Amino acid sequence: MTAPLDINRRKLLEAAFWMPSVQTMVSRKSSITNAFVSAIIPTINPSAEEIQQALTILGMEPTDLRCAYCGDRATEWDHLRPLVDKRRPTGFISEIANLVPSCGKCNQSKGNKAWRVWMLSKAKLSPTGRGIPLIPDRIERLEAYEQWRCPVRVAFETVLNAEEWEAYWKTCEEVISQLRTCQEVADAIRARIIQRIRQT
Ligand SMILES: [Zn+2]
16 A cells, blocks of 8 residues: 655645646637638748848848747747737738747747737746746847838738628638537537446
């Protein structure tokens, strides 16, 4: 038999474990909306000269790409101005004037938030929340980046007619509504599985 745990040890142990978050159908709601938006966003590949200009503004070398928000090693390029707002496209597209090197943590935590508000927020994984140094310097560089040149912004709804545009978003709503129904079915199945585990 194991010895009873003292209270501090118990707290330590309990803090050492966390259950993986349950990926439900409903928790995919915003990723479905994001997918409907990003699927229609054009991408423009930059020239080597443009990449050089971008990295110069950010004070980076191509061989040592850093996250523009926190300084960690960059693993991706993130949309500085979000592509989605209130479940609709903002009109910004995927082009270098609207992309900065980012680490996965920052990219995920920032989501569709405005970059400056997010950087200064105390959100768990935001640069401020993580106690990253030199935040004012990083903000200054990003402001210079924003000033670099005017990004393309398209009023997508004017490219199509209103009916086509609404039909597209109606499809999105239908997918989300079907997912909700699927979640109810999944909840019922899960309850039965738990019941079976308890019986054995
Ligand atoms: Zn980062």
